Structure formats: C-alpha cells, structure tokens
Amino acid sequence: MSADLKRIVIKIGSNVLTQNDGTPDRIRMAALVEQITYLRQKGLQVIIISSGAVAFGRAAVPFPEKADPVVKRQILAAIGQIELIHSYQSLFSKHDINVAQLMVTQSDFRDRKHYLNMKNCFEGLLHKDIIPIVNENDTVAVTELMFTDNDELAGLVAAMADADRLILLSNVAGIYKGHPDEPGAELIRTVDQKSPQDLNQYILSHKSSFGRGGMLTKINMAMKSADLGIGVYIANGKKDNVLVELFDNTLACTYFIPNKAKESPKKWIAHSDSYSKGTVIINEGAEKALFSEKIISLLPIGITEVSGEFTKGDIIRILSPKGIKLGLGKAAYGYKSALEKKGLKNQKPIIHYDYLYLFDH
Numbered sequence: 306m307s308a309d310l311k312r313i314v315i316k317i318g319s320n321v322l323t324q325n326d327g328t329p330d331r332i333r334m335a336a337l338v339e340q341i342t343y344l345r346q347k348g349l350q351v352i353i354i355s356s357g358a359v360a361f362g363r364a365a366v367p368f369p370e371k372a373d374p375v376v377k378r379q380i381l382a383a384i385g386q387i388e389l390i391h392s393y394q395s396l397f398s399k400h401d402i403n404v405a406q407l408m409v410t411q412s413d414f415r416d417r418k419h420y421l422n423m424k425n426c427f428e429g430l431l432h433k434d435i436i437p438i439v440n441e442n443d444t445v446a447v448t449e450l451m452f453t454d455n456d457e458l459a460g461l462v463a464a465m466a467d468a469d470r471l472i473l474l475s476n477v478a479g480i481y482k483g484h485p486d487e488p489g490a491e492l493i494r495t496v497d498q499k500s501p502q503d504l505n506q507y508i509l510s511h512k513s514s515f516g517r518g519g520m521l522t523k524i525n526m527a528m529k530s531a532d533l534g535i536g537v538y539i540a541n542g543k544k545d546n547v548l549v550e551l552f553d554n555t556l557a558c559t560y561f562i563p564n565k566a567k568e569s570p571k572k573w574i575a576h577s578d579s580y581s582k583g584t585v586i587i588n589e590g591a592e593k594a595l596f597s598e599k600i601i602s603l604l605p606i607g608i609t610e611v612s613g614e615f616t617k618g619d620i621i622r623i624l625s626p627k628g629i630k631l632g633l634g635k636a637a638y639g640y641k642s643a644l645e646k647k648g649l650k651n652q653k654p655i656i657h658y659d660y661l662y663l664f665d666h
C-alpha cells in the first residue's frame with residue numbers, strides 16, 4: 306500500500322474468525338486486532354466490517370437442527386453479536402483504542418438523507434479516533450432487506466466513507482485460476498479494469514463453510530468499488546501477519562486496481578440499482594452523447610419512454626433503445642413532469658451530470 310493513503314475498510318469474513326469446527330477463533334481475532342493497531346500507528350483510519358455474529362452465537366447456544374432457519378439465524382445473530390463486539394472491545398481496549406458498533410440493513414442505504422446521516426456518524430467516529438465496527442442487523446434483515454452478504458455491505462460502506470482501499474479478508478489468498486486447493490493453481494495478482502478479463506470462468510460455486518455470498522459477490526463488489534476509485538484487495542485473513550504484509554507490499558493476494566475516483570454523489574448512485582423507482586428509455590443520439598468525452602446531463606429530448614411512478618430525488622434507470630442497462634441517475638423531477646417533457650426541446654435535464662452514473666460501455 307502506498308504511504309499517502311488515509312482511510313481503509315477491512316472486511317473480516319465469518320470463516321476468518323472461526324476454527325474448522327465452527328467455534329470462535331479468538332487467537333486469530335487478537336492477531337488481527339494487533340495488526341489493525343499497527344496500521345493505525347502508521348497513520349491509517351480504519352473501519353471494520355465484521356461478520357461472525359451467527360458463528361459466535363452458534364458456539365454459545367446449542368440449537369435443534371430442525372428449527373426454522375430464518376428464526377434460527379436471527380436468534381443466533383442476536384446472541385452472537387454481543388459476544389463478537391465484546392471480544393473486539395476488550396481486545397482493542399488493551400491498545401487503548403475505542404470501538405463503536407453500527408448495525409445496518411439494506412434499507413439504510415436507500416434514501417440519500419438517511420445515507421448522509423450514516424456518513425456523518427462514520428465521520429464523527431473517525432474524527433474522534435474511534436474504530437467503527439459494522440455488521441448487518443441480522444435480527445431484522447430478512448429476505449428483501451438483506452444484503453447479498455457482508456462483502457456487499459463493505460463495498461457500500463467503503464464508497465460512503467470515501468475510503469482509499471477496501472480489504473476483503475477471506476480464507477483464500479485471492480482469486481485463483483482453478484480450485485484454490487489444487488497444487489499449482491495460479492493466483493491472479495492484479496485485476497485491471499482497463500484490460501478486462503473474464504474472472505467468472507474461474508469461480509467455483511461452493512462457499513467457505515461458514516460464509517454466505519461466495520467468491521462471485523466479492524468479485525462483483527470489488528469491480529464496482531475499483532470503478533469508483535477504491536483499490537480492493539482479496540486476501541487470506543487466516544494467514545499470520547496478513548495486514549502487515551499487505552501494508553509492506555509483500556503479500557501474495559489479488560488486487561483490483563482502481564480507476565480515477567468518482568465524486569461522492571456518484572458513489573451513492575452507483576450502488577443504488579436495486580432501489581431504483583423508475584426507468585427511462587433513451588434514443589441512440591442521447592446514448593452517443595452520454596458516452597462521449599463531454600460532460601453531459603440527460604435531457605428530456607433524448608427520452609422516448611418513461612415508466613414507474615418515481616418522484617423528484619428517486620433513483621431511475623437509463624435503458625438503451627435495445628433495453629440494455631446504461632446507467633443510473635437521480636431524477637430532477639417526478640414521472641408526471643418527465644412524461645410531459647419527454648421528446649421536447651429546451652427542457653431542464655431530467656438527470657444532472659453530477660447525479661449520473663454510467664456503466665462501462
């Protein structure tokens with residue numbers, strides 16, 4: 306990592322904090338806390354996204370196998386989160402570091418005002434030198450309220466906090482060409498968006514024993530974060546000294562090279578696809594203009610169809626004439642005005658450039 310970095314987000318997966326039998330690995334946790342203390346001494350601000358509530362709960366309370374899996378997860382997480390955060394608190398307090406707990410759900414990222422409230426809380430904690438420790442609020446986050454997994458949450462937090470780097474700690478050194486356990490399997494050391502390669506072909510569908518999302522969500526989140534200007538590492542959290550070696554640039558891991566950083570509102574919009582409230586289809590001329598080198602807002606003259614009952618400030622999708630998803634943006638007015646103005650000249654942009662995020666074309 307280069308010396309000029311300021312802020313990093315470290316995501317610690319369930320399997321990093323558990324032993325092979327599923328019980329909490331307190332020695333590993335203590336080692337990671339020591340390394341995070343080292344990174345802070347080097348001048349870095351750190352945000353932790355930690356999984357492990359369910360795993361810690363499982364160790365504390367035996368549960369019958371046939372219990373409802375959703376309720377079981379809620380209960381185990383409710384019990385285990387106390388243990389998880391208490392363990393962090395007591396380990397960090399030995400280094401005179403304060404920690405804070407933030408429990409979030411997907412809906413907390415839906416509305417810009419709520420998003421900014423969260424952002425202010427992160428800023429306040431970091432300003433006071435306190436480490437925010439974030440986990441999904443598993444007791445209320447069920448079905449559609451759930452993140453795919455904590456990798457998705459980590460990407461959202463890294464974008465929200467304008468982090469320079471995101472470190473995803475799992476139980477593998479990174480993305481391999483083939484099965485990670487196969488002798489001779491090649492570790493992909495860097496992924497550069499400018500020379501894209503199809504990583505999905507290497508991903509085997511199984512997950513680590515205690516994880517949720519699998520390698521595919523890690524890759525999706527890493528690509529998106531790198532596009533927003535955040536460099537992402539996938540590294541083995543079970544390896545001794547992993548964070549120190551990462552800092553010293555001696556670690557074998559996978560690094561997603563970041564593009565030029567995007568401005569803050571665009572980062573929020575880039576992650577808001579699942580919350581979009583409407584769609585506009587644009588014509589070929591508008592598509593060309595948006596993807597040209599110029600800085601351009603989306604004008605109603607280029608819109609051919611409007612759907613969904615969105616209001617001012619909602620996120621809307623932009624589709625090509627062929628129905629290809631081109632981007633996302635914050636609507637400057639609601640669907641009724643959009644319907645009136647579509648195809649007309651001399652109208653206020655429906656999506657201002659500052660609130661427009663275009664996918665790779």
Ligand SMILES: Nc1ncnc2c1ncn2[C@@H]1O[C@H](COP(=O)(O)OP(=O)(O)O)[C@@H](O)[C@H]1O
Binds near residue numbers: 474480511513519
């Ligand atoms: N090509 C690959 N390279 C590395 N790991 C892979 C690959 N394909 C699948 N995996 C699996 O992805 C797992 C990590 O993802 P996941 O289970 O979500 O971990 P975590 O709980 O840390 O988030 C690894 O344990 C590994 O078995």
Ligand SMILES: N[C@@H](CCC(=O)OP(=O)(O)O)C(=O)O
Binds near residue numbers: 319356518519
């Ligand atoms: N929120 C859950 C973790 C969910 C999750 O995404 O786990 P993982 O794939 O290990 O990061 C917990 O604390 O148990």
